[in-house]
Amino acid sequence: MMITLVKLIIGIFAILAVNSINTYESIEEYNELTELYASNYTLKASRVKAFQILENKCNVCHYKRNKRRVFTLENMNPWANDIYNQVFIKKRMPKGKKIKLTSKEYQELLTWISSAKASTNGI
Numbered sequence: 001m002m003i004t005l006v007k008l009i010i011g012i013f014a015i016l017a018v019n020s021i022n023t024y025e026s027i028e029e030y031n032e033l034t035e036l037y038a039s040n041y042t043l044k045a046s047r048v049k050a051f052q053i054l055e056n057k058c059n060v061c062h063y064k065r066n067k068r069r070v071f072t073l074e075n076m077n078p079w080a081n082d083i084y085n086q087v088f089i090k091k092r093m094p095k096g097k098k099i100k101l102t103s104k105e106y107q108e109l110l111t112w113i114s115s116a117k118a119s120t121n122g123i
């Protein structure tokens with residue numbers, strides 16, 4: 001009788017211990033997921049910001065003078081490298097003297113470009 005009781009108590013403790021390990025693991029998992037969502041969110045936010053720049057400072061002209069290269073939220077990531085070359089390396093774009101990028105806009109484009117280059121799935 002006494003032994004059965006001891007076994008029962010040990011059993012209960014064992015169950016409690018396993019449960020708390022599970023709880024701990026699911027908290028860890030939850031934290032990882034939250035981080036993943038947060039970084040996805042930042043990626044998306046940087047793309048939306050960059051798109052606004054592309055729309056205002058690039059598409060305005062491309063709509064008329066380079067229709068094949070009108071940037072959208074969907075097609076912009078594969079263009080990131082080209083945009084980097086034209087804007088930061090060769091400094092050919094934005095073309096002409098009328099349209100200029102502010103230093104904040106340069107920074108925001110760069111933030112998006114580096115995340116677009118880093119992410120393979122084009123989030």
Ligand code: HEC
Pocket residue numbers: 054057058059061062065066069082083086087093094095096099101
């Ligand atoms: C005032 C007009 C105008 C503006 C503003 C402009 N573009 Fe262009 N862009 C052109 C024209 C015209 C071409 C095609 C002829 C050429 O390459 O010069 C072109 C071509 C390009 C190309 C392809 C070049 C190549 O040879 O591969 C890229 C990439 C590009 N633009 C990016 C941009 C980006 C990014 C911006 C904004 C930051 C921008 N453009 C702003 C007129 C413009």
